[in-house]
Amino acid sequence: MISPTGRQVDIPIENGFVGMIDRETFDEFLRDRAAMAGADRLTGTFLRVDRDGPTPRVIWRDKATGEERATPTRAIIGADGARSAVARAEVPGGRDIPYVIAYHEIIDAPETGAGYDPDRCDVIYDGRISPDFYGWVFPHGARASVGMGTGIDGIDLKRATADLRAASGLTGCTTIRREGAPIPLRPLDRWDNGRDLVLAGDAAGVVAPSSGEGIYYAMACGRAAATAAQAFLRSGRPADLRLARRMFLREHGTVFKVLQSMQDAYYRSDDRRERFVSLCHDIDVQRLTFEAYMNKRLVKARPLAHVKIGVKNLAHLLGLVSPE
Ligand SMILES: Cc1cc2nc3c(=O)[nH]c(=O)nc-3n(C[C@H](O)[C@H](O)[C@H](O)COP(=O)(O)OP(=O)(O)OC[C@H]3O[C@@H](n4cnc5c(N)ncnc54)[C@H](O)[C@@H]3O)c2cc1C
Numbered sequence: 001m002i003s004p005t006g007r008q009v010d011i012p013i014e015n016g017f018v019g020m021i022d023r024e025t026f027d028e029f030l031r032d033r034a035a036m037a038g039a040d041r042l043t044g045t046f047l048r049v050d051r052d053g054p055t056p057r058v059i060w061r062d063k064a065t066g067e068e069r070a071t072p073t074r075a076i077i078g079a080d081g082a083r084s085a086v087a088r089a090e091v092p093g094g095r096d097i098p099y100v101i102a103y104h105e106i107i108d109a110p111e112t113g114a115g116y117d118p119d120r121c122d123v124i125y126d127g128r129i130s131p132d133f134y135g136w137v138f139p140h141g142a143r144a145s146v147g148m149g150t151g152i153d154g155i156d157l158k159r160a161t162a163d164l165r166a167a168s169g170l171t172g173c174t175t176i177r178r179e180g181a182p183i184p185l186r187p188l189d190r191w192d193n194g195r196d197l198v199l200a201g202d203a204a205g206v207v208a209p210s211s212g213e214g215i216y217y218a219m220a221c222g223r224a225a226a227t228a229a230q231a232f233l234r235s236g237r238p239a240d241l242r243l244a245r246r247m248f249l250r251e252h253g254t255v256f257k258v259l260q261s262m263q264d265a266y267y268r269s270d271d272r273r274e275r276f277v278s279l280c281h282d283i284d285v286q287r288l289t290f291e292a293y294m295n296k297r298l299v300k301a302r303p304l305a306h307v308k309i310g311v312k313n314l315a316h317l318l319g320l321v322s323p324e
Pocket of ligand 1: 044045046047079080081082084085086102103104147179180181182183200201202203206207212213214215216218
């Protein structure tokens, strides 16, 4: 973790390990696994839901042939990402998902470089890279992802990423691809259409504030959506589709609230970012956040550590101690 003045906190990984996910192979692994569990894989683009017949039909464009096809169904899960066409077409409020834009470049990673360590994930809090979120250099074996996010219009994301690459000694590395995409800011108020459809993942808006972590939550949300769809298929009651949002927020709602208040408090200026990195020097902060990150729940077992962190937090937010 690197602060605006360049101070670095190395957060050691105790009792566990953090893996980087390579989406190219991971997403396909999930699709294969679904097929092995009995799913029929049909590849194409969702167009609309047709409700003229006795059962709803999903109308979609076949990727291989370009033809429009219709698949009859009793229940639909829309997991088509942050710009979800399913949410826009079917769910009240689904047109207005608030989001930040994230941009990254996948590059050929050097074995090691001036500012690059293949065994370290860098999270950069610096208003010159992102005035309201953060930048990152994440190694993925032979490649690395370098990028940043922001919700502020007019920020030049490519320029900021080029600056970050320069600061990390990565300017000369070959760029494999560039990707920019929205990251939703908060869970939608409604995930179902009150009839036969429920949303999951980015389509439902479930990305953790502060970190922008969405892969774990998309999968947890997918499980909640599947459970709700199963309950609906058994009972025939559309109200059962609401279970998805309720189950997910019961499990993760508090973590989302804490992370949102952290983002609101600390991501607003370089002074606050400096204080945030300073706070992360505290071993209790490191232990509690790491445990929360790995286990996806807040640790309640060490009340004294919470009190100590709370006091330090207040001292920083009230400006009673130096940022450093
Ligand atoms: C630059 C960037 C970096 C990120 N880094 C991280 C990270 O390090 N860690 C992390 O946890 N999260 C990260 N995230 C967030 C994470 O990628 C998402 O939260 C997560 O992928 C959400 O999963 P999902 O399945 O809901 O949506 P997606 O992964 O977006 O998948 C949606 C799928 O739906 C398909 N689709 C879209 N429209 C249609 C349509 N009309 N018809 C049919 N299919 C359609 C898409 O092709 C895609 O396959 C990052 C996001 C961005 C943009």
